[in-house]
Amino acid sequence: MKLNSRKKKRSRVLQTTRKIGELIVNYFSKAWDVKTQDKPVAWITVFTPVELLYALDVYPIAPEHFGALCSARGTILDYLKEAEKEGYSQDLCSYSRCCLGYALSGLNGPMPAPDMLVTFRNACDVYVKWWQSLHIHLGTPMFIGEAPYVLTYDDLNNYVLDYVVKQLEQLIELTQNKFGVKLDMEKLVNAVNLSDKASELWLQTLKLRRVRPCPLGGRDSASDIFPLVVMQGTEEAVEFYDELLAEVRDRVKRKEGVIEKEEFRLMFDGIWLWHAFDIIKYFEDKGAVFVHEPYSEAWAFRLDSSKPLESIARKVLSMGLNTDIDLRMEKFADTIEDYHIDGAILFSNRSCKSWSAPQLVTAETLNNQLNIPYLMFEGDMADPRQYSEAQVKGRIDAFMEMLSES
Amino acid sequence: MYLGIDTGASATKAVIVDRRGEIASQAIVPSGVNFKVSSEMAAKKALDAVRLDLEDMLYVVSTGYGKALVNSTSKSSEIACISRGVYRLIPSARTIIDVGGQDSKAIRISKDGKVLNFVMNDKCAAGTGRFLEIMSNTLQRPIEELSMLHFKAKKPVKMSSTCTVFAESEVVSQMSQGIKIEDVIAGLHEAIAERIYTMASRIGFEQDVAFTGGVSKNKGFVDALRKKICLSPVLPEEPQIVCAFGAALLAMKKHKEKP
Ligand code: SF4
Numbered sequence: 001m002k003l004n005s006r007k008k009k010r011s012r013v014l015q016t017t018r019k020i021g022e023l024i025v026n027y028f029s030k031a032w033d034v035k036t037q038d039k040p041v042a043w044i045t046v047f048t049p050v051e052l053l054y055a056l057d058v059y060p061i062a063p064e065h066f067g068a069l070c071s072a073r074g075t076i077l078d079y080l081k082e083a084e085k086e087g088y089s090q091d092l093c094s095y096s097r098c099c100l101g102y103a104l105s106g107l108n109g110p111m112p113a114p115d116m117l118v119t120f121r122n123a124c125d126v127y128v129k130w131w132q133s134l135h136i137h138l139g140t141p142m143f144i145g146e147a148p149y150v151l152t153y154d155d156l157n158n159y160v161l162d163y164v165v166k167q168l169e170q171l172i173e174l175t176q177n178k179f180g181v182k183l184d185m186e187k188l189v190n191a192v193n194l195s196d197k198a199s200e201l202w203l204q205t206l207k208l209r210r211v212r213p214c215p216l217g218g219r220d221s222a223s224d225i226f227p228l229v230v231m232q233g234t235e236e237a238v239e240f241y242d243e244l245l246a247e248v249r250d251r252v253k254r255k256e257g258v259i260e261k262e263e264f265r266l267m268f269d270g271i272w273l274w275h276a277f278d279i280i281k282y283f284e285d286k287g288a289v290f291v292h293e294p295y296s297e298a299w300a301f302r303l304d305s306s307k308p309l310e311s312i313a314r315k316v317l318s319m320g321l322n323t324d325i326d327l328r329m330e331k332f333a334d335t336i337e338d339y340h341i342d343g344a345i346l347f348s349n350r351s352c353k354s355w356s357a358p359q360l361v362t363a364e365t366l367n368n369q370l371n372i373p374y375l376m377f378e379g380d381m382a383d384p385r386q387y388s389e390a391q392v393k394g395r396i397d398a399f400m401e402m403l404s405e406s
Numbered sequence: 407m408y409l410g411i412d413t414g415a416s417a418t419k420a421v422i423v424d425r426r427g428e429i430a431s432q433a434i435v436p437s438g439v440n441f442k443v444s445s446e447m448a449a450k451k452a453l454d455a456v457r458l459d460l461e462d463m464l465y466v467v468s469t470g471y472g473k474a475l476v477n478s479t480s481k482s483s484e485i486a487c488i489s490r491g492v493y494r495l496i497p498s499a500r501t502i503i504d505v506g507g508q509d510s511k512a513i514r515i516s517k518d519g520k521v522l523n524f525v526m527n528d529k530c531a532a533g534t535g536r537f538l539e540i541m542s543n544t545l546q547r548p549i550e551e552l553s554m555l556h557f558k559a560k561k562p563v564k565m566s567s568t569c570t571v572f573a574e575s576e577v578v579s580q581m582s583q584g585i586k587i588e589d590v591i592a593g594l595h596e597a598i599a600e601r602i603y604t605m606a607s608r609i610g611f612e613q614d615v616a617f618t619g620g621v622s623k624n625k626g627f628v629d630a631l632r633k634k635i636c637l638s639p640v641l642p643e644e645p646q647i648v649c650a651f652g653a654a655l656l657a658m659k660k661h662k663e664k665p
Pocket residue numbers: 064093094095096123124125126127321351352353354355
């Protein structure tokens with residue numbers, strides 16, 4: 001009897017992806033520069049109109065991204081525990097717990113203290129209570145906008161849109177009065193153009209993942225979204241996506257895939273598990289590559305700088321989690337086909353009810369209409385205590401065996 | 407001969423099959439804390455029974471929680487092993503409900519034995535053998551006795567929670583209120599049956615339904631689950647070793663496929 005050690009397959013991360021680390025460092029150091037120049041810093045949730053804030057000379061930073069970062073770097077537990085000590089339940093979204101813990105433990109870290117708290121209730125209700133809590137703990141002025149749930153595409157053009165535009169106007173007025181600044185129209189148009197450009201480039205890049213072998217995998221896409229998440233409306237973001245697209249095109253030309261022998265093409269539904277990032281590699285070692293994630297696409301929005309406010313309002317409204325699941329499922333079958341998807345991984349995230357609840361619809365559709373096998377497992381995107389590695393990997397093993405048999 | 411080893415959370419099982427895939431020998435030992443030791447013990451026990459050595463095994467497949475720690479030719483998931491074992495024992499089965507010490511699973515298989523879909527319980531012990539073990543401790547009665555007492559129940563209690571921790575205190579309070587032990591036990595069996603039913607409903611029940619795993623030896627639980635799903639299950643003779651048996655069959659298959 002011989003011991004069989006399955007050789008790990010080589011898989012490649014894109015060169016451009018490796019630049020993300022530096023971008024993150026710059027992003028935070030810029031926030032501190034702004035702070036030392038006595039200019040305002042806003043804490044925002046990720047689907048907040050950053051273009052407006054840039055045009056008002058306010059520097060936006062996103063605690064959600066900070067949560068993901070702390071989780072990936074293994075430093076999140078101290079913050080989580082700090083929040084839990086204060087009485088915040090472990091059932092709350094771990095991004096919010098991390099941020100509240102950071103605020104409660106004296107704001108010692110990369111995020112400078114906010115001068116303003118801005119959110120729109122679009123991705124989830126957690127935003128509202130989280131921002132209110134921050135407001136209580138830090139005493140910082142806040143703006144909470146409402147984004148009605150989008151049930152039909154008409155909502156992106158009718159009174160619902162007007163309602164959000166009105167609130168954007170209020171946000172402008174409030175910021176102007178508070179900090180004695182003036183909205184710079186030219187800056188706004190410029191930021192909107194840059195956001196649009198970055199989105200366009202990213203969407204083009206994602207489309208290239210339809211090719212076999214897939215040139216950009218999950219380890220790339222999970223990092224590459226960063227400039228769109230927190231640096232929309234900046235030159236740096238556009239430069240990054242330009243470079244990325246060029247590299248990916250080059251890979252396609254050379255027929256070079258993420259892994260040497262691409263056996264399975266998978267979709268990943270959910271936020272990535274930042275603390276257990278190695279599971280992407282775990283799949284790749286089994287010959288499976290992620291070719292599509294709704295999460296990666298979620299960050300791209302085309303904007304029209306001739307109508308900046310309307311355009312931004314539409315973006316605030318139509319972010320994925322704020323749109324009816326039926327609307328989201330309309331193109332699902334095409335996506336599965338276009339990307340030649342063999343199977344789907346649904347990560348049911350304890351933190352994010354907004355994301356996890358509609359997964360039952362996704363699972364149904366995959367199972368009954370599309371006949372695509374799927375695996376659903378539970379865990380938490382950022383809190384490593386809510387995740388059982390051995391169990392999840394055991395399930396992945398079983399799922400991959402099932403795929404290779406079918 | 408081929409060996410399959412299933413290192414479960416509470417018991418480690420070993421099965422040896424001959425070249426026709428018939429069971430030649432089998433062994434069950436407690437897992438303890440060291441899967442390496444328990445797997446060696448189980449293998450030795452099964453090998454001794456047929457007077458063979460590990461070297462006589464043409465191929466060994468390990469599965470289960472501790473599979474990585476077992477010295478084997480290759481490893482396979484429990485889902486693949488259980489399905490293969492059931493397909494051989496009960497070819498008419500299309501749905502498998504497997505309840506083990508720390509996991510419960512529902513698997514749908516095709517008529518040629520391929521896995522079509524599966525679900526597993528998430529993390530917590532509710533709906534697994536562990537839940538019953540803890541309750542048997544709380545009630546200070548061995549599991550075998552609980553299984554039989556189940557059938558004496560006249561008015562099974564309704565448990566308000568399947569959370570192991572909550573259920574434990576609920577059981578204590580019911581006992582102190584003078585509720586009959588058999589009614590409490592039947593209530594517990596119903597609670598875990600309910601939990602497993604909900605999980606398995608995600609993939610649906612197609613006949614025949616086979617029950618496997620150590621907990622399926624508990625007649626009280628089987629009765630509760632049968633009533634819940636309104637279908638008569640088919641039970642293999644020894645439900646606890648099906649996974650190890652499947653692993654041995656896979657060993658045979660893999661050996662034959664070897665280049
Ligand atoms: S992860 Fe989900 S619950 Fe948490 S902030 Fe984001 S959308 Fe809200």
